Structure formats: C-alpha cells, structure tokens
Amino acid sequence: MSNLLIKTENMGIQFGGLKAVQNVNMYLNKGELIGLIGPNGAGKTTTFNMLTGVYQPTEGGITFEGKKLNGLKPYQVSKLGISRTFQNIRLFKDLSVLDNVKVANHNLAKHSLLSSIFRLPSHFSGEAKMEKESIEFLKIFGLDVYKDEFAKNLPYGMQRRLEIARALAANPQLLLLDEPAAGMNPQETHDLMELIAFIRKEFGLTILLIEHDMHLVMGICERIYVLDHGQLIADGTPEEIRNNPKVIEAYLGEEVID
Amino acid sequence: MKKSKAFWGFLVLALVIYAVVQGMISGGMLDLYYQNILIQMCINIMLAVSLHIVIGITGQFSIGHAGFMAVGAYISAIATMKLGLPLIVAILLGAVISALAGLLVGIPTLRLKGDYLAIATLGFAEIIRIIFLNVEYVGGAAGMVVTNMTTWTYAFVGVVITILVIANFTNSRHGRGCISIREDEIAADAMGINTTYYKVVAFTIGSFFAGIAGAIYAHNFFIIQPTTFNFLKSFDILIYVVLGGLGSLSGSAIAAIFLTLVSAYLANFPETRMIIYSVVLIIVMLYRPTGLMGTKEITSLFKFGKKGGSKV
Numbered sequence: 001m002s003n004l005l006i007k008t009e010n011m012g013i014q015f016g017g018l019k020a021v022q023n024v025n026m027y028l029n030k031g032e033l034i035g036l037i038g039p040n041g042a043g044k045t046t047t048f049n050m051l052t053g054v055y056q057p058t059e060g061g062i063t064f065e066g067k068k069l070n071g072l073k074p075y076q077v078s079k080l081g082i083s084r085t086f087q088n089i090r091l092f093k094d095l096s097v098l099d100n101v102k103v104a105n106h107n108l109a110k111h112s113l114l115s116s117i118f119r120l121p122s123h124f125s126g127e128a129k130m131e132k133e134s135i136e137f138l139k140i141f142g143l144d145v146y147k148d149e150f151a152k153n154l155p156y157g158m159q160r161r162l163e164i165a166r167a168l169a170a171n172p173q174l175l176l177l178d179e180p181a182a183g184m185n186p187q188e189t190h191d192l193m194e195l196i197a198f199i200r201k202e203f204g205l206t207i208l209l210i211e212h213d214m215h216l217v218m219g220i221c222e223r224i225y226v227l228d229h230g231q232l233i234a235d236g237t238p239e240e241i242r243n244n245p246k247v248i249e250a251y252l253g254e255e256v257i258d
Numbered sequence: 259m260k261k262s263k264a265f266w267g268f269l270v271l272a273l274v275i276y277a278v279v280q281g282m283i284s285g286g287m288l289d290l291y292y293q294n295i296l297i298q299m300c301i302n303i304m305l306a307v308s309l310h311i312v313i314g315i316t317g318q319f320s321i322g323h324a325g326f327m328a329v330g331a332y333i334s335a336i337a338t339m340k341l342g343l344p345l346i347v348a349i350l351l352g353a354v355i356s357a358l359a360g361l362l363v364g365i366p367t368l369r370l371k372g373d374y375l376a377i378a379t380l381g382f383a384e385i386i387r388i389i390f391l392n393v394e395y396v397g398g399a400a401g402m403v404v405t406n407m408t409t410w411t412y413a414f415v416g417v418v419i420t421i422l423v424i425a426n427f428t429n430s431r432h433g434r435g436c437i438s439i440r441e442d443e444i445a446a447d448a449m450g451i452n453t454t455y456y457k458v459v460a461f462t463i464g465s466f467f468a469g470i471a472g473a474i475y476a477h478n479f480f481i482i483q484p485t486t487f488n489f490l491k492s493f494d495i496l497i498y499v500v501l502g503g504l505g506s507l508s509g510s511a512i513a514a515i516f517l518t519l520v521s522a523y524l525a526n527f528p529e530t531r532m533i534i535y536s537v538v539l540i541i542v543m544l545y546r547p548t549g550l551m552g553t554k555e556i557t558s559l560f561k562f563g564k565k566g567g568s569k570v
Contacts, residue, residue, distance in 0.1 A: 052448055078450035086448075092441035094505070094553060095434070102431065103438040104449040109431050113459065116430030117423050119265075123430060130431060170450050 003029045005206050006051070006082075006174055010060035012230075013050055020046050021230040022059065028174065033200055033207045035217040037241075038227035039250060044210045045087055047227065048176050051208075052084050053077040064174070079107055083172035085163040087179045087210070093152035097143055097162060100151050101134040104169035108133070134169060140199065141165045157188045161195070168199060175199075177209040181216050189213055193220055218242065226250070264557050268425075272418045276411075283410065293410055297478050299518040300413035301471045304420045306498035306514040307507060308467035311424050313496070314505040315433065316460040317440025318368060319376045323495045325363075325383025326465040328487035329356040330472025332390055335404045335482055340395075345407045345477060349416075352473035353466045359386065360465025361458065368457040383492055391484040401483035408478040416474055420467045425507060427463065436460050440505075501542055503549025508556035513549070 005028050012022035021043040028034055036044050049055040051062060053074040062069040069077055092100050111126030138144040141161045146154060151162060160180060167175055180196070181189045193216055200207055211217045217224060218238040226234040226241060228250040234241060241247055279296065282288045309323045334352030337343040367378040396402045427433050435456045438446035447453050476482045498517060502509030520538055524531040542550065
C-alpha cells in the first residue's frame with residue numbers, strides 16, 4: 001500500500017441543507033491517471049475544491065501521503081504537492097505569460113522579503129533561478145514565444161495550456177485538471193491528450209482529471225470514477241465503465257453503446 | 259540587467275532633480291512659497307505611492323490611509339516636541355509605529371473584501387483620528403504645536419526611498435504574489451500564495467511609508483490638528499492613485515505632482531477652487547478612464563520608444 005498517494009474516506013460536504021457530495025471513497029496510487037466523470041451538477045468540481053482546500057469537507061477525511069488535509073488552506077495544500085487548474089480559466093490576466101508561471105514557482109524560491117527590498121545578492125540569484133525554471137515550463141508547452149504577452153491576449157487554447165503550465169510550476173505530485181479540453185476542437189483535444197501523457201511521464205505525476213469529452217477520458221485514463229447526484233455510482237477501467245448499466249443510465253447514454 | 263538599469267537610471271534622475279532644485283534654492287530662485295509647494299508635492303507622492311502598494315498592487319480597496327499618516331505625524335511630533343529626539347529618529351519612530359498600527363488594523367480587516375474592506379478601513383482611520391482628538395497630551399482638538407524642521411532634502415530623500423523600496427518590492431516574487439491576489443485571489447491561493455500574509459505585508463509597508471509622509475508633514479507646518487487627517491484626506495490620496503492609473507507606481511506619483519500643482523494654482527481662486535478641482539478630475543477621468551498611465555509604468559514608455567526607433 002506504500003504506492004497510495006491520496007485517499008478520501010466518506011468525504012462529503014453540506015451547504016446548508018443541501019448535501020452536495022457525500023460518502024466519496026476514492027484513492028489514487030502514485031503515477032496513475034484517473035478520470036472523474038458525471039453529469040452536470042454531479043459534484044465533480046466540488047470534489048476538486050475539497051481536495052484542494054477551497055472547501056472544507058463537513059464529513060469524512062482526506063489523506064495525502066499519510067497527512068490529513070482537513071483544515072488546511074489552499075496555499076498549504078499547494079505546498080504539500082497538490083496543484084490544479086480551473087474549469088473557468090483563472091489566469092492572472094494582466095500579468096505576462098512568464099509572470100503567471102513565476103507566481104506558481106513562488107514557493108520553490110527562498111529569497112526573503114528583505115533581500116528583495118534591499119536587492120541583496122540572494123534576491124538576484126533567486127529571481128534568475130525562477131526565470132530560468134519558468135521558461136523551461138513554458139518551453140514544454142510551446143508558450144515561450146509568448147512569454148512577454150499578457151495572459152489575457154492569448155488565444156483560448158493557449159490559455160488552457162498556460163493554466164496547466166502554471167499548475168506544473170508549483171511542483172506538484174498530484175495534478176488536478178478541471179475540464180482541460182473544454183471548448184477545444186478535436187485537433188486541440190488530441191494535442192492536449194498527448195501533452196498530458198507527456199508531462200505525466202516527464203514529471204512522474206499522478207493526475208486526476210474531470211472531463212466531458214468521453215473520447216479523451218476513455219482514451220487516456222486507467223481508471224474512472226463516476227459521480228452522480230453527489231455520490232460515487234461506479235468506478236473501474238474504461239471498459240467496465242462503458243458497460244456499467246448504472247453509468248449508462250445516469251449519463252453516458254447511447255454515445256458509448258453503439 | 260534590465261531592472262538594474264532602471265534602478266541606476268532612477269537614482270541618476272533623482273540626483274539631477276535634487277541638484278537642480280537645491281541649486282535653485284541656494285540661488286534664491288525659489289522662495290519659501292515654492293519650497294513649500296515642493297515639500298507638499300513630495301509628501302503627496304509618498305502618500306500616493308504608499309497607497310498604490312495596497313490598492314494598485316494588492317488590489318485591496320483601503321480608504322483609511324490618512325489614519326496612518328496621522329499616526330506618523332503625531333508619534334513623530336511627540337518624539338521631537340515632548341521627548342526631544344532628533345528629527346530623523348522621530349520620522350523613523352513615526353513610521354515604525356504607523357506600520358505597527360497598519361499590522362494591527364490589517365490582520366482583522368483584510369479578511370474582508372471590496373466595499374466591506376473599504377468601510378472597515380475608513381472606520382479604523384476615523385477611530386485613530388478620534389483617539390488623537392481626545393488625548394489631551396497631544397493637544398486634543400486644538401492641535402499640537404510643532405516646530406518647523408522639515409527641509410526640502412528630508413522630503414525628497416523620503417520620496418526616493420519610498421519609490422525605491424516599493425518598486426523593489428513589486429519587482430520580486432513577493433510583489434508578484436501581491437499582484438496575483440489582485441488578479442485572482444482564488445487562483446493565487448491555489449498556486450501556493452499565502453494571500454492573508456501578503457495582504458498584511460502590503461498593508462504594513464503602505465502604512466510605514468504613510469507614517470514617514472505624516473512625520474514629514476507634521477514638521478512642515480507649525481501645528482497639527484486631528485481634522486487634517488479626516489476621511490477627506492484619505493479620499494485625496496485615493497484620488498491620486500485612481501487618477502494615476504490603478505497598478506502604476508509612476509502614474510500615482512505623476513498624479514500626485516499634477517494635482518498638487520493644480521491645487522496650489524487654484525489657491526488663487528478660493529471661491530471656485532473646489533469646483534475647478536472637481537472639473538479637472540472629471541475631465542481627466544472622461545478622457546483617460548483607466549487613469550493617466552493605465553497600468554503602464556513610465557519606464558515601459560521608453561521601451562516602446564526604443565522599439566519604434568529601431569524600426570525607423
């Protein structure tokens with residue numbers, strides 16, 4: 001079991017009287033690429049928000065590498081090694097592409113506030129290291145040519161890529177991707193699949209992704225969890241999910257039966 | 259390289275301005291009236307730039323800046339008048355106590371967002387003012403008599419240090435952390451930025467320099483009164499920052515210079531002064547809705563100039 005990276009036990013959250021998510025038992029082993037699917041409003045993004053500390057679960061717990069995540073703030077969760085992207089892109093729009101990545105690189109640098117204010121040597125070496133590392137990340141995503149452009153001026157597909165680059169720059173072990181292919185055309189989706197497979201291998205990442213594009217999910221995920229009405233209704237390999245009557249009833253419909 | 263070039267450029271520019279103005283003062287070309295306008299200008303730049311770090315960089319809408327100016331003014335005045343300390347020590351003391359006040363006010367209020375934060379900071383600034391109003395030790399409503407000790411040199415050195423520190427802060431990983439909070443707080447948090455910490459840091463640095471400005475202000479006139487530091491003063495500072503362009507350090511400094519000059523000129527028309535001042539503000543905002551400089555810095559204008567030049 002030493003391979004286990006993150007595990008949730010009966011995790012759930014209640015907003016007032018509404019049980020948005022309940023009794024979620026998930027686990028991810030190191031190096032796995034797992035999909036989380038479900039109809040709209042099933043609680044997928046809420047699950048992500050609980051895993052990253054944006055929401056605190058009102059029931060159950062989350063264990064990441066043996067440490068409890070309950071009660072930690074998002075920045076603390078991020079420091080432990082969980083990074084994410086957002087469903088509705090949340091880039092720092094008025095910062096340059098390079099600076100977007102540098103912000104996420106923040107915690108890998110050590111130079112202190114005073115060294116920056118007084119421009120001590122550690123400031124310059126620290127900033128130079130950040131710059132170099134951030135450009136490396138941009139190169140992987142083919143974004144280094146845009147490094148001085150404002151993030152808001154990038155085309156949509158590039159913004160999605162930049163969000164993943166930024167998430168990676170925070171040096172995560174677990175990467176949570178919230179609908180990375182939303183709004184992309186088939187060609188862009190295909191490129192994205194290859195990119196995800198590549199970064200996973202390159203950085204030894206564990207990835208959990210929410211996606212509506214079944215082709216993408218079935219194509220690259222090793223296991224899939226299915227949420228419906230805030231509850232896990234199935235989990236298994238893509239093949240098993242494809243043939244699970246409960247899942248078909250809840251969500252997949254004819255698309256996969258044919 | 260690029261940043262250090264801007265740094266040396268700024269220092270050289272500062273020295274040149276200082277030498278020219280000092281030469282004019284020694285040569286008798288600037289009388290006390292003009293010197294006073296210059297000092298006033300320096301104080302306003304310090305106030306504008308120190309609020310810029312809170313509103314323009316970190317995106318926290320604070321409208322209680324005059325409160326911290328008051329702390330700096332009164333603490334430094336107590337230091338020189340009651341304790342007999344030298345002016346430079348008094349300025350530093352005022353700034354440090356003001357920063358502490360900023361820390362104390364910032365920790366509880368910076369949990370709030372937007373309008374709520376604005377009202378809370380306004381309230382705190384009024385509390386600070388009313389404390390000074392009711393303490394007999396500092397003269398209460400009648401005010402406190404302070405010897406005129408500020409010279410143009412003090413004010414100018416204050417401006418240079420304020421701009422340098424805040425520019426250095428902004429162009430570092432810490433400043434980027436603050437800007438990311440302004441851009442998207444949830445994303446900043448998810449990327450590992452301790453948002454509470456950086457908001458409080460920015461607020462404290464802002465209060466520190468507002469304290470310096472207050473200390474220099476206190477020793478520029480012969481009396482300080484609590485009414486000087488009411489919410490109208492806070493709005494004046496806010497106007498510099500918004501008019502200069504939210505997020506632009508040079509913009510807030512330029513707006514401070516511009517509005518000090520406008521208001522000094524309008525002193526000749528006391529009846530219509532506030533009307534004309536308001537009209538100027540409205541005209542500027544109509545023609546430059548994002549402020550004089552937008553989010554750009556004056557250094558980026560030079561870069562564009564170079565690009566254009568190489569093409570020709």
